[in-house]
Amino acid sequence: MSDAPKGLKSWLTTTDHKRIGLLYFWTALSFFLIGGLEALLIRAQLAQPDGHVVSAETYNQLFTMHGTTMVFLALMPLSASFFNYIVPLQIGARDVAFPRLNAFSYWVFLLGGLFLNASWLVGPLFHAGMLNVAPDGGWFGYANLTERQYSPGPNIDFWLLGLQILGISSLAAGFNFIVTILNLRAPGMKLMRLPTFTWMTLVTQFLIITAFPVITVGLVFLMFDRFFGAHFYVHEAGATPILWQHLFWLFGHPEVYILILPAMGIVSDVLPTFARKPLFGYTVVVYSGILIGFMGWGVWSHHMFSVGLGPIADSVFAATTMLIAVPTGVKIFNWIATLWGGAIRGTTALHFAVGFIAMFIIGGLSGVTHASPPADLQQTDTYYVVAHIHYVLFGGTILGLFAGIYYWWPKMTGRLLSEPLGKWHFWLQFLGMNLAFFPMHFIGLLGMPRRIYTYSADLGVSDLNLVSTVGAFLIAVAMLVFLYNIWRTRRHGQPASNDPWGGASLEWSIPSPPPVYNFSVIPTVTSRLPRWTTEHHGPMNDPPAVPPGPIHVPGGSWWPLVAAFGLPVMALAPLTHTLWVVFVGAALLLVGIYRWAFEPFEV
Amino acid sequence: MTHAATAHRTSMGLDNRKMAFWAFIGSECLLFGSLISTYLVYKGRSVVGPYPHEILNIPFTSVSTFDLLMSSLMMVLALAAVQRGDMKWGKIWLFSTALLGLVFLGGQVIEFTEFVHKGLTMSTNLFGCTFFVLTGTHGAHVAVGVLWLLTLWVRALQGKLGPANAMTVEITGLYWHFVDVVWIIIFTVVYLIQ
Numbered sequence: 040m041s042d043a044p045k046g047l048k049s050w051l052t053t054t055d056h057k058r059i060g061l062l063y064f065w066t067a068l069s070f071f072l073i074g075g076l077e078a079l080l081i082r083a084q085l086a087q088p089d090g091h092v093v094s095a096e097t098y099n100q101l102f103t104m105h106g107t108t109m110v111f112l113a114l115m116p117l118s119a120s121f122f123n124y125i126v127p128l129q130i131g132a133r134d135v136a137f138p139r140l141n142a143f144s145y146w147v148f149l150l151g152g153l154f155l156n157a158s159w160l161v162g163p164l165f166h167a168g169m170l171n172v173a174p175d176g177g178w179f180g181y182a183n184l185t186e187r188q189y190s191p192g193p194n195i196d197f198w199l200l201g202l203q204i205l206g207i208s209s210l211a212a213g214f215n216f217i218v219t220i221l222n223l224r225a226p227g228m229k230l231m232r233l234p235t236f237t238w239m240t241l242v243t244q245f246l247i248i249t250a251f252p253v254i255t256v257g258l259v260f261l262m263f264d265r266f267f268g269a270h271f272y273v274h275e276a277g278a279t280p281i282l283w284q285h286l287f288w289l290f291g292h293p294e295v296y297i298l299i300l301p302a303m304g305i306v307s308d309v310l311p312t313f314a315r316k317p318l319f320g321y322t323v324v325v326y327s328g329i330l331i332g333f334m335g336w337g338v339w340s341h342h343m344f345s346v347g348l349g350p351i352a353d354s355v356f357a358a359t360t361m362l363i364a365v366p367t368g369v370k371i372f373n374w375i376a377t378l379w380g381g382a383i384r385g386t387t388a389l390h391f392a393v394g395f396i397a398m399f400i401i402g403g404l405s406g407v408t409h410a411s412p413p414a415d416l417q418q419t420d421t422y423y424v425v426a427h428i429h430y431v432l433f434g435g436t437i438l439g440l441f442a443g444i445y446y447w448w449p450k451m452t453g454r455l456l457s458e459p460l461g462k463w464h465f466w467l468q469f470l471g472m473n474l475a476f477f478p479m480h481f482i483g484l485l486g487m488p489r490r491i492y493t494y495s496a497d498l499g500v501s502d503l504n505l506v507s508t509v510g511a512f513l514i515a516v517a518m519l520v521f522l523y524n525i526w527r528t529r530r531h532g533q534p535a536s537n538d539p540w541g542g543a544s545l546e547w548s549i550p551s552p553p554p555v556y557n558f559s560v561i562p563t564v565t566s567r568l569p570r571w572t573t574e575h576h577g578p579m580n581d582p583p584a585v586p587p588g589p590i591h592v593p594g595g596s597w598w599p600l601v602a603a604f605g606l607p608v609m610a611l612a613p614l615t616h617t618l619w620v621v622f623v624g625a626a627l628l629l630v631g632i633y634r635w636a637f638e639p640f641e642v
Numbered sequence: 643m644t645h646a647a648t649a650h651r652t653s654m655g656l657d658n659r660k661m662a663f664w665a666f667i668g669s670e671c672l673l674f675g676s677l678i679s680t681y682l683v684y685k686g687r688s689v690v691g692p693y694p695h696e697i698l699n700i701p702f703t704s705v706s707t708f709d710l711l712m713s714s715l716m717m718v719l720a721l722a723a724v725q726r727g728d729m730k731w732g733k734i735w736l737f738s739t740a741l742l743g744l745v746f747l748g749g750q751v752i753e754f755t756e757f758v759h760k761g762l763t764m765s766t767n768l769f770g771c772t773f774f775v776l777t778g779t780h781g782a783h784v785a786v787g788v789l790w791l792l793t794l795w796v797r798a799l800q801g802k803l804g805p806a807n808a809m810t811v812e813i814t815g816l817y818w819h820f821v822d823v824v825w826i827i828i829f830t831v832v833y834l835i836q
Contacts, residue, residue: 136658210669214662222652222661248665252673256680263775268765271680277687277768286676633793 106178131225302439314381398434474510602631
């Protein structure tokens, strides 16, 4: 009972949310490093004018795969690793609502990520060299560049099929976590007592299940255009490639909030713990998160100002875009007010959380400058936009996620990461990111377009580009420090108690790492800060170390893995133009689902 | 099937699987919403024929629509029968629902074949693209529903489906009615309002 099963089989068949969380973490970290290597190659190419580290074709693949990898294979699944590991613990549950569906989500994510990245290596199978058939149409893959006529190779096929597979993973996880958070809460854990991270996770899942169908439809159209001669994005047939832009950004802007809301949730949990103060304006933080979720659906066309949508559409989307800065700004003031007057402990997690606030403000401010169409016309497709997206997604999401990693690492592994190394990591990364991304504002405004593999010395941006490259390599050094910290902590890290930080939420009431059943006794929650003493109540009693009676833990299952394999196999069919392969994939999926539905499995 | 989940206490008092299905249906609304919007945006923009008014057969599709509506009635009856433990009629109604679903799919096969003979394929014009992908996606949903209903029917024949599984039948019904409602919108938008 208390001993977790060991061995490869126990991992392949696991349905334990904690193990799935760890699998998500290690897989996403690996993809994050691959995406980082791609970034380093891009920066090496741009270090000097007229660079020749890589060819134009390779460069196209590098920036496409860098963006796609970071958004879909690194940031989203790193957040998912915390959804998996932490959310059930924060709500006082023994697992998620659908443990096998959870395993299915992970395997689909892994296989989809491998499918996308296989494109680097399998060129020879398509009568091309290695490093020749990776996606090369940009991470938002604008039509009609992505049509067969203009992109005849399998590059875009890998991209659109890979993204379809990954979408299924996110959707399945979305349904699962909505039900988990709404339905599996411990007695007394009212909605307005949920920790902010869990709240932001809930909002994120609603965005996922509503936004992903839209990109799925956009990708299905592209698939029919490329494989079956349809004309969804073909101008000559009366269609408009702008349809793709609408469908993509209708998904793409909620996606921005899918990426940032979990990080905002993490920061809203980390700051109160290390300021020893409840979150300032918890209710406002929650409601502004929900408001961001709704408003995130009304701003997509600000990605399309340069299309020429007309003055009405431009004005409306400019107004909504400026408006959405309000709930975001509200949160920033809440975080600052949380720190104000607190008994602050300068841990690494707090460093990252405060760094998040500062960097996200810069990203947010440059974002507001895009909201004005005349200004945006100057910025579109320049490095200014690249600077903005990196301040938001690296300065915002990544710093927030690292705050979460340092904060929850002891809970997830039982050992504390080294604090001195952590601070080295933070300062190197903080310095590196500002060196890498701040000059991009100027590079862009001086007229350097993004996605062009080289530039002339006459443009006058050579020095700024070199600084940016130095910054990128500094980030790489910071990552090496982080990896060393992880490696060192395996053996030499200080063992963590149940609650190394003095946190208020339920995950700190149980051992680190938690036993398979999480809670020996399901706690009864009587306040929003159950483990703290406040004016109205004392701290809750932690669950006993030994469960009073036997606890049934569900066994593993092979079928989520089998079903997940069906999807990439089906995707191979159009890629290789072989019809029977699709039946093999469908059969795998069907057998997996049927065996899964009818096997005895107790939750 | 996971019966244990139904037995557990849930915070909202709603069965886990049922809540997941409502979320799924919400998600599907965006899927069909995008497809139907695209159909409307591209309406009248085909540069060559056949055009919708030359080819759509409203009387034929009205029969299919009636057939699908009736299948929803069968589904209601099936659920009612299973809930009151009348498995004899439960089996009959489940099978009838699946059968009417199959008839609808047969109608779609006939319709698609006829259109192709009249020169409308996916690569002919924008009407062909949007029509086949929209109605084809709906047809795929019906096909999944038929497979699901037949599975339940076989389980019932084996004696493995009883009143204890009423929630499973109810969720199947949720899906089936949703697919039916989507068809009513498609029928109105594509066939009736030309």
